[in-house]
Amino acid sequence: MTRLDMINATESVLVEREQLIPIAEAALLVARLLMETGASAKTVHEECSRVVRGLGAQHVDLRSGYDSLEITIAKGASYITRIVEIGPLGVNYRLAHAVRALAKRIAEGEFTTAEAISELTRVQKGTARHPRWVVAVGVGFACAAFGRLLGMDWAAFIPVLAGGTVGQWVRQILQRHGVNVFAVAGGIAFLASGLGALGSRFAGSTTVPLAMVASVLLLVPGVPALDAQYDILEGHPTLGIARAVVVSMTVIFMATGVLIAGVLLGVLK
Amino acid sequence: MTVNLLHLVHQALFGAIAASGFGILFNFGWRDIPWCAASGALALATRTLGQDAGWNLEAAAFAAAVVAGFTARLLRSHLGIGGHDLAAAGCIPMVPGALAAQGIFGLYALTAPTPINPSATLVTSMESILRVLFTMAAIGTGLAIATLVLRSPAKTSLPASERHEFPKLRLKE
Numbered sequence: 001m002t003r004l005d006m007i008n009a010t011e012s013v014l015v016e017r018e019q020l021i022p023i024a025e026a027a028l029l030v031a032r033l034l035m036e037t038g039a040s041a042k043t044v045h046e047e048c049s050r051v052v053r054g055l056g057a058q059h060v061d062l063r064s065g066y067d068s069l070e071i072t073i074a075k076g077a078s079y080i081t082r083i084v085e086i087g088p089l090g091v092n093y094r095l096a097h098a099v100r101a102l103a104k105r106i107a108e109g110e111f112t113t114a115e116a117i118s119e120l121t122r123v124q125k126g127t128a129r130h131p132r133w134v135v136a137v138g139v140g141f142a143c144a145a146f147g148r149l150l151g152m153d154w155a156a157f158i159p160v161l162a163g164g165t166v167g168q169w170v171r172q173i174l175q176r177h178g179v180n181v182f183a184v185a186g187g188i189a190f191l192a193s194g195l196g197a198l199g200s201r202f203a204g205s206t207t208v209p210l211a212m213v214a215s216v217l218l219l220v221p222g223v224p225a226l227d228a229q230y231d232i233l234e235g236h237p238t239l240g241i242a243r244a245v246v247v248s249m250t251v252i253f254m255a256t257g258v259l260i261a262g263v264l265l266g267v268l269k
Numbered sequence: 270m271t272v273n274l275l276h277l278v279h280q281a282l283f284g285a286i287a288a289s290g291f292g293i294l295f296n297f298g299w300r301d302i303p304w305c306a307a308s309g310a311l312a313l314a315t316r317t318l319g320q321d322a323g324w325n326l327e328a329a330a331f332a333a334a335v336v337a338g339f340t341a342r343l344l345r346s347h348l349g350i351g352g353h354d355l356a357a358a359g360c361i362p363m364v365p366g367a368l369a370a371q372g373i374f375g376l377y378a379l380t381a382p383t384p385i386n387p388s389a390t391l392v393t394s395m396e397s398i399l400r401v402l403f404t405m406a407a408i409g410t411g412l413a414i415a416t417l418v419l420r421s422p423a424k425t426s427l428p429a430s431e432r433h434e435f436p437k438l439r440l441k442e
Contacts, residue, residue: 142290220366229409255373
C-alpha cells in the first residue's frame with residue numbers, strides 16, 4: 001500500500017466515523033424516549049437496532065442500565081461508542097407508540113439521519129398528554145373501582161374517589177417540582193389514605209381500612225413491576241433487578257405513608 | 270362450579286373502570302381507552318370465573334393475563350403496536366397492591382416493642398408477601414406467554430456471518 005492509499009483509507013475511516021455520530025444520536029434518542037415512557041429493555045433494543053440499520057450502519061451493540069444507555073455502532077472499518085443519561089422513568093404509552101411507529105418508518109429508509117432526529121424531537125415535543133384534571137379524576141375513579149374490587153362498601157366510594165383525585169393532583173405538582181419519587185410516594189400515601197379514611201368514616205363506611213388502601217393504589221408501580229419481570233425473563237437481569245428494587249422501595253414508602261395516617265387517625269394499630 | 274352472575278358483572282365493570290383510569294394515567298389516546306376498559310373487564314371476568322371454579326388467586330390471575338394477552342395479540346390488526354400495552358393496562362387492576370401493603374404492615378407490627386402474637390403475624394405477613402410475588406409473576410408470565418408464542422420473529426441483530434469485525438486495538442509499546 002502506498003502512502004497515498006494509506007492517507008485515503010484513513011480519510012475514508014474518518015468520514016465514516018463522522019457519519020456514524022448522528023446515527024448513534026438518533027438511536028440513543030429512540031432508546032432514551034422508549035426507556036422513559038415505560039418500554040421493556042427488549043423493546044428498546046429491538047427499536048434501537050432497527051433504527052441503526054435503517055440509517056445505514058452495519059452493527060449495533062446496546063447496553064441498557066437504569067439511568068444510562070451506551071451504544072456502539074459500526075460501519076466498514078469505523079465504529080463509535082456513545083452514552084446518554086436517562087431521565088425519570090415513567091409511563092407514557094402514547095409517546096412510546098409514536099416513537100415505535102416512527103422507528104419503523106426510519107427502519108424502512110423513509111428518513112435521512114438528520115430528518116430522523118428532527119422528526120423524533122418533533123414527536124417528543126408534540127405528543128399530547130391528557131389535561132392534569134382529567135388524569136386526576138381518572139385516577140380517582142380507578143382507585144374507587146379498585147376499592148370495589150377489594151370488597152370496599154359503597155359508602156366509601158366517593159371518599160376514595162376524592163382521596164385518589166386529590167392525591168394524584170398533588171402528586172403531579174410534586175413531580176413537576178422534581179421532588180424525590182420515594183418522598184412523593186410516602187407523602188401522597190399519607191395524604192390520600194388520610195382523606196379516604198376521614199371521608200369514608202364520615203360517610204358511615206364499615207370498611208375504612210380498605211378505603212385507606214384503595215385511596216393509594218394509584219402509587220402501586222404496576223408497569224415498572226411488569227417491566228422488571230420482562231427484563232429478567234428476556235435476558236436483561238441487571239436492569240430488571242434495578243427496576244424491582246425501585247418498585248419494592250416505592251411500595252415500602254407507600255405502605256409507611258398509609259400506616260402513619262392510619263395510626264394517627266386510629267384506624268390501624 | 271357456581272357462577273354468581275351479578276358478582277361477575279360487578280367485577281368486570283369495576284375492572285373496566287379501573288383499567289380505563291389507569292389508561293388515562295398511562296396517557297393512552299382516547300381512541301384506546303375503550304380498549305383498556307375491554308381489556309380490564311375481560312381480565313377481571315376471567316379471574317372471577319377462575320376463583321369461582323375454586324382456583325387460588327395466583328392461578329386465576331395467570332389465566333386472566335393469558336386470556337388478555339392472547340386476545341390483544343389476536344386483535345393486533347385493530348390495536349396496532351400498542352396491543353401488548355393495552356393487555357398490560359387491563360391486568361393492572363389485578364396487581365395486588367393491597368396485599369403488599371398488608372404484608373408490610375405485618376412486618377412493621379413485628380418490630381413493635383411488644384408484638385402481639387409474633388408467630389401468627391409473621392406467618393400472615395409472609396403469606397401476603399409471597400402471594401404478591403406469585404401473583405405478579407403469574408400476571409407477568411401470563412402476558413409474556415402470548416407475546417412469546419405468537420411473536421413474529423423480529424430481526425434484532427445481524428446474523429453472525431454478517432457481523433462487523435472490530436479492528437484489533439494495538440497498544441503502543
